[in-house]
Amino acid sequence: MSMGRMARGSPKAGRRAETRTKAQIVEAAIAILDAEGEASLTFRALAARLSTGAGAIYWHVANKDDLLAAATDQVVSHAMATIDANAAAAEDAIRAISLAVFDAFDAHPWIGDQLSLAPGRSGMLQVFEAIGSRLEPLGVPQGARFDAWSALVNYIFGVAAQNADNARRVTGEMTREALLETIAGNWSRLDATEYPFLHEIAACLPGLDDREQFLAGINLILGGIFSAL
Amino acid sequence: MSMGRMARGSPKAGRRAETRTKAQIVEAAIAILDAEGEASLTFRALAARLSTGAGAIYWHVANKDDLLAAATDQVVSHAMATIDANAAAAEDAIRAISLAVFDAFDAHPWIGDQLSLAPGRSGMLQVFEAIGSRLEPLGVPQGARFDAWSALVNYIFGVAAQNADNARRVTGEMTREALLETIAGNWSRLDATEYPFLHEIAACLPGLDDREQFLAGINLILGGIFSAL
DNA sequence: ACCTGAACACCGTTCAAGT
DNA sequence: ACCTGAACACCGTTCAAGT
Numbered sequence: 001m002s003m004g005r006m007a008r009g010s011p012k013a014g015r016r017a018e019t020r021t022k023a024q025i026v027e028a029a030i031a032i033l034d035a036e037g038e039a040s041l042t043f044r045a046l047a048a049r050l051s052t053g054a055g056a057i058y059w060h061v062a063n064k065d066d067l068l069a070a071a072t073d074q075v076v077s078h079a080m081a082t083i084d085a086n087a088a089a090a091e092d093a094i095r096a097i098s099l100a101v102f103d104a105f106d107a108h109p110w111i112g113d114q115l116s117l118a119p120g121r122s123g124m125l126q127v128f129e130a131i132g133s134r135l136e137p138l139g140v141p142q143g144a145r146f147d148a149w150s151a152l153v154n155y156i157f158g159v160a161a162q163n164a165d166n167a168r169r170v171t172g173e174m175t176r177e178a179l180l181e182t183i184a185g186n187w188s189r190l191d192a193t194e195y196p197f198l199h200e201i202a203a204c205l206p207g208l209d210d211r212e213q214f215l216a217g218i219n220l221i222l223g224g225i226f227s228a229l
Numbered sequence: 230m231s232m233g234r235m236a237r238g239s240p241k242a243g244r245r246a247e248t249r250t251k252a253q254i255v256e257a258a259i260a261i262l263d264a265e266g267e268a269s270l271t272f273r274a275l276a277a278r279l280s281t282g283a284g285a286i287y288w289h290v291a292n293k294d295d296l297l298a299a300a301t302d303q304v305v306s307h308a309m310a311t312i313d314a315n316a317a318a319a320e321d322a323i324r325a326i327s328l329a330v331f332d333a334f335d336a337h338p339w340i341g342d343q344l345s346l347a348p349g350r351s352g353m354l355q356v357f358e359a360i361g362s363r364l365e366p367l368g369v370p371q372g373a374r375f376d377a378w379s380a381l382v383n384y385i386f387g388v389a390a391q392n393a394d395n396a397r398r399v400t401g402e403m404t405r406e407a408l409l410e411t412i413a414g415n416w417s418r419l420d421a422t423e424y425p426f427l428h429e430i431a432a433c434l435p436g437l438d439d440r441e442q443f444l445a446g447i448n449l450i451l452g453g454i455f456s457a458l
Numbered sequence: 459a460c461c462t463g464a465a466c467a468c469c470g471t472t473c474a475a476g477t
Numbered sequence: 478a479c480c481t482g483a484a485c486a487c488c489g490t491t492c493a494a495g496t
Binding site: 125128129132133135145146147148149150151154155157158159160161162190194195196197198201204213214216217219220221222223224225226227228 | 354357358361362364374375376377378379380383384386387388389390391416419423424425426427430433442443445446448449450451452453454455456457
């Protein structure tokens with residue numbers, strides 16, 4: 001009665017699986033993205049890795065956008081799974097969740113603009129809920145909760161995505177450190193009357209830690225939330 | 230002595246220009262992007278609009294990334310030009326600049342991840358400087374200025390880019406309003422013990438104004454900056 | 459110095475045909 | 478129900494040849 005897909009003997013052992021699941025396809029896509037980058041994820045390469053034809057993938061996935069969205073969601077879900085839900089006080093929990101998302105994006109810089117609030121993305125929902133549920137214990141009154149949640153969640157995903165985008169540009173001979181030095185050099189050479197601030201602040205760029213800057217922003221938002229209580 | 234490219238008679242009038250500038254190419258690219266979307270900007274379409282061959286574009290532009298980066302920078306530059314530098318007090322100026330970037334991204338939703346701190350992008354530099362130079366008049370001491378600037382600038386570009394990405398998904402039959410209703414419906418149907426916050430907050434989604442939420446986040450960051458003074 | 463446009467080496471996606 | 482792989486309709490990019 002067509003139960004042939006249930007595990008027979010040890011799962012994934014024995015003969016090559018004759019049927020793929022969407023999860024397996026997404027897993028293989030993530031492996032290619034991590035190892036070779038966004039440009040190397042083609043349906044042909046993915047099919048080759050799965051020992052099948054390109055068309056087979058379309059049975060499980062609507063199109064490439066769907067595939068990338070599923071891959072992104074899987075990565076976010078996995079990042080959330082590393083967080084111990086009850087370990088920390090609410091404020092520290094918000095920082096931990098934020099950094100987990102940031103680190104996940106940093107480790108998988110192919111995550112671009114595949115985010116969206118689109119329905120059905122459970123990883124995103126986990127983050128949304130995890131941040132939002134910490135606001136009441138923090139003493140944020142009901143009327144202020146939505147704005148606080150929105151600012152945090154927008155900041156987390158917006159800045160993490162932008163950082164991932166920056167990370168994507170650091171390739172091969174151009175290290176991140178060298179890139180910051182170059183930008184600092186350009187800024188310090190700007191006209192000091194037209195660009196006084198950038199001229200002055202250029203010195204801060206070398207050695208900058210994006211993760212710390214990300215967290216500093218989270219702390220400023222938290223500070224704004226507290227000061228409004 | 231090869232001065233043939235200087236304006237002869239009225240510029241852009243008379244016979245078809247025999248030579249294109251990078252600015253003209255970028256302008257034509259923006260026109261296509263705005264009118265027909267990201268997928269319609271091909272080198273063939275762009276060449277057709279400029280009455281030339283595809284290869285000619287490569288004389289002025291390194292590749293498609295370069296073209297998109299230049300288009301993005303042009304849009305940001307133009308948005309900054311609409312801001313009266315001395316009109317408002319520092320705090321209001323920061324809000325005005327933020328909203329100008331947000332609105333520019335919203336009006337040109339093809340702006341995706343073409344941002345980066347890459348050198349030579351003058352539009353970005355204008356925003357960086359305009360935000361940064363408002364911090365001292367606001368009373369932010371030197372030691373706190375970099376973090377405050379970084380949080381604001383990261384938030385502005387990160388959230389504006391993400392909003393543009395969301396706007397890109399609203400096409401044809403699916404209006405933004407309908408999308409929010411759908412998401413609200415999904416969230417309100419989530420398990421109330423596993424997702425209490427989303428369950429509760431779903432009612433806030435319909436009619437949500439992204440621009441107001443964006444500004445609420447700016448205000449929270451400003452609040453955090455002030456409370457640390 | 460700049461343009462032309464054919465050619466190259468790919469893509470995502472579809473679909474008749476298989477099992 | 479799911480796979481196969483050739484075929485279609487494109488792309489970005491290059492480059493010899495032109496002016």
